[in-house]
Amino acid sequence: MILLMTILRRWRLAWSGALLLGAASAGAQLVPGLPGGSGGTGGVGRPSVPSLPTAPTPGVPGVGDRIGDVTSNVRGAIDPVTGRLDPVRASASELAAARIYRLDELVRANRERLEMTDFGPAVRGQVIAVDPDPATLHAALTAGFTRVAEERIEGLDIRSVTLAVPRGWSVNRALSRLRRLAPAGRFSANNLHEQSGGASAAGDAALLVQRGGAPGSAIGIIDGGVAAHPSLRSAVQQRGFVAGAPRASAHGTAMASLIAGQGPVRGAAPGTPLLVADIFGADPAGGNALALTRALGWMVAQRVRVVAVSLVGAANPLIERAVQQARARGTWVVAAVGNDGRAAPPAFPASYPGVIAVTAVDGRGRVLIEAGRALHLDYAAPGADMGAAGGRGAVVAVRGTSFAVPLVAGRLAQHIRAANVLASLDGEAAQRGARGVGRGILCGNCRTPIRNASRR
Structure with a gap:
């Protein structure tokens, strides 16, 4: 009990800081592991995590590939047969405790690459200056920071300068110092984003790489890599933005099938070409802010009009800044509200202005008990009691707000040429005005029946 109270105090402090600075983080969802994988956590490239204990266990190895699902990492939270969440284990305190354990373990397992900041894991010893002017850079360098890298983000008018923090300083201390030195400057940690769905990629999963199709007509996915599956027959292009990418992941594959699937899984926009940006690969620091920004810039440069981002x-x-510029160039970003529950702070990127924020409903049209929130909510879509593409051609049961995103993205793409895109999309939304579903529920008939999905 003392341990839990300590954890919850830390969680409340993190929430307070997030609300003061407009920051937040949110959890993830569940998709069973691809056959042959370890199950329970997402993607590839990070050590697998055992089921989360109810108290910390000394020497627990590693942390999940994609940090994982806050609910799937709590032992017994989801019934493996029914897929239903135990509402007791899904309480706010359990979700908070599970998330803190999970993130702490991620940093502990990768101390040389990562450190914990006020707002979650980030790349160790680095801060990013966004479009800094000469005076800002001079002040930073004079204070002992070192310029590590500088780049113009492809497709976006953004200049990013990566600075190494002075020796012995934490990222938190470095950011505090920079904001005092240059109050008008824009600085950030290179924060990690969670791949919002717990899953494991099979080691023998073949990466799906198909060339062809007009990029401008494609829907973008920023996630892990996409594996071959009988449902995926459309043109697919994949590009990696971190070490070991592109590389097949269960989560990315499920996302792709829910957008473009034809056959065992039918997506919201069957046969639509896909551009896939893998920002996880085999990198312990996968999902970082710089990789996500580069991926979005690539999408904009390829004239992609709709991008699905099930990350928080x-x-x-x-x-x-990248989202602002993407919208100004005609690209819509669709993002999940996460899975840390309604008591969690608002999720990002779903909470940025102009982003389409998505929650999920079950087979009865009820908002999932574990669904998080954003500063605004646009739509809901199915996120439970359904199947998606898994490994070796299987259809697997999935659950979470993560899997509502590709359904909304697929439908949004069908209205992209309308004079008023959202008004046109609203025309097919059900339960408009109902509590908790934003502008309404989209793609309510898009579920692949659960009876066709394998149980794990």
Whole structure:
């Protein structure tokens, strides 16, 4: 009990800081592991995590590939047969405790690459200056920061300068110092974003790489890599933005099938070409803010009009600027509200202005008990009692707000040429005005029946 109270005090402090600075992070969802994988956590490239104990266990190895699902990492939270969440284990305190354990373990397992900041894990010893002017850079360098890298983000008018913090300083201390030195400057940690769905990629999963199709007509996915599956017959292009990418992941594959699936899984926009940006790969620091920004810039450069982002993390000035510029160039971003429950702070990027924020409903049209929130909510879509593409051609049961995003993205793409895109999309939304579903529920008939999905 003392341990739990300590954890909850830390969680409340994190919430307070998030609300003061407009920052937040939110959890993830569940998709069973691809056959052959370890199950329970997402993607590839990070050590697998055992089921989360009810108290910390000394020497617990590693942390999940994609940080994982806050509910799937609590032992017994989801019934493996029914897929239903135990509402007791899904309480706010359990979700908070599970998330803190999970993130702490991620940093502990990758101390050389990561450190814990006020708003979650970030790349160790680095801060990012966004479009800094000469005076800002001079002040930083004079204070002992070192310029590590500088780039113009492809497709976006953004200049990013990565600075190494002075030796012995934490990222938190470095950001505090920079904001005092240059109050008008924009600085951020290179925060990690959670791949919002717990899943494991099979080691023998073949990466799906198909060339062809007009990029401008494609729907974008920023996630893990996409594996071959009988449901995926459309043109697919994949590009990696971190070490070991692109690389097949269960979560990315499920996302792709829910957008473009034909056959065992039918997506919201069957046969639509896909551009996939893998920002996780085999990198312990996968999902970082700089990789996500580069991926979005690539989508904009390829004239992609709709991008699905089932990732959640802290508010970040670099990503916020990238989203602003993407919208100004005609690209819509669709993002999940996360899975840490309604008591969690608002999720990002879903909470940025202009982003389509999505929650999920079950087979009865009820908002999922574990669904998080954003500063605004646009739509809901199915996120439970359904199947998606898994490994070796299987259809697997999935659950979470993560899997509502590709359904909304697929439908949004069908209205993209309308004079008023959202008004046109509203025309097919059900339960408009109902509590908790934003502008309404989209794609309510898009579920692949659960009876066709394998049980794990």
